Amino acid sequence: MSNLTERIQKIENEIQRACENSGRSRKDVEVVAVTKSVSTVRANEVKEAGIIQLAENRAEELLVKQEAISEGVEWHFIGNLQSRKVRDIINEIDFLHSLDRISIAKEIQKRAKKEINCFIQVNVSGESSKSGITPEELDTFVSDLKSYDKIKVIGLMTMAPNIEDQEVLRTVFKDMKILRDRLMAQQLTHAPCTELSMGMSNDFVIAVEEGATYVRIGTALVGAESEGYE
Ligand SMILES: *Cc1c(COP(=O)(O)O)cnc(C)c1O
Numbered sequence: 001m002s003n004l005t006e007r008i009q010k011i012e013n014e015i016q017r018a019c020e021n022s023g024r025s026r027k028d029v030e031v032v033a034v035t036k037s038v039s040t041v042r043a044n045e046v047k048e049a050g051i052i053q054l055a056e057n058r059a060e061e062l063l064v065k066q067e068a069i070s071e072g073v074e075w076h077f078i079g080n081l082q083s084r085k086v087r088d089i090i091n092e093i094d095f096l097h098s099l100d101r102i103s104i105a106k107e108i109q110k111r112a113k114k115e116i117n118c119f120i121q122v123n124v125s126g127e128s129s130k131s132g133i134t135p136e137e138l139d140t141f142v143s144d145l146k147s148y149d150k151i152k153v154i155g156l157m158t159m160a161p162n163i164e165d166q167e168v169l170r171t172v173f174k175d176m177k178i179l180r181d182r183l184m185a186q187q188l189t190h191a192p193c194t195e196l197s198m199g200m201s202n203d204f205v206i207a208v209e210e211g212a213t214y215v216r217i218g219t220a221l222v223g224a225e226s227e228g229y230e
Pocket residue numbers: 034036057078079159200201202216217218219220
């Protein structure tokens with residue numbers, strides 16, 4: 001088995017165990033491979049290995065990889081999106097994980113040819129270095145989005161703080177699920193909010209245990225470019 005196949009198998013086992021531990025169905029968790037730090041060649045290997053949801057955080061890089069890989073991939077945009085870049089990518093992606101400003105919503109409304117699946121990015125840990133709206137702003141933001149019919153709020157996204165403390169991480173993910181559940185219960189047509197995008201290489205197991213429906217895994221899955229190719 002190649003390193004890549006082994007890494008994918010290890011992640012798969014860990015997700016399965018996390019599902020069992022928390023009484024969830026494995027089918028309710030999607031694995032998104034974050035390919036931002038590796039080449040198009042590696043991204044294509046990931047796809048060939050069966051992970052067909054790929055994520056990038058820069059518009060230019062997404063377009064380059066897409067051009068080279070094209071078929072059979074669902075593309076996720078997970079980075080901070082500048083208004084002037086919306087036009088370049090909005091009709092090329094399947095999911096936007098980083099909606100956190102009305103200015104972006106306006107630009108999407110203007111440029112999108114179809115309804116776009118969006119996650120609202122929430123900064124639940126309160127770190128100033130992170131993008132995202134605060135939990136307190138969430139209800140108003142969601143209700144403001146109602147007039148943008150190109151935007152479908154399918155869920156919430158967060159990046160947990162980069163720390164080791166498992167209990168703090170768990171609290172962040174629990175808080176996110178509470179926010180998601182509250183919105184979902186409102187059954188808003190423009191914001192069904194059934195999904196939770198959370199969990200990265202270092203914390204996806206806890207995120208799955210706490211209800212993540214999309215995990216965004218970079219280095220633990222795709223490896224680091226400096227390793228070279230297998
Ligand atoms: C880079 C990145 C990831 C993946 O990070 P890893 O620690 O490499 O798994 C996930 N989500 C976002 C928003 C990122 O920018």
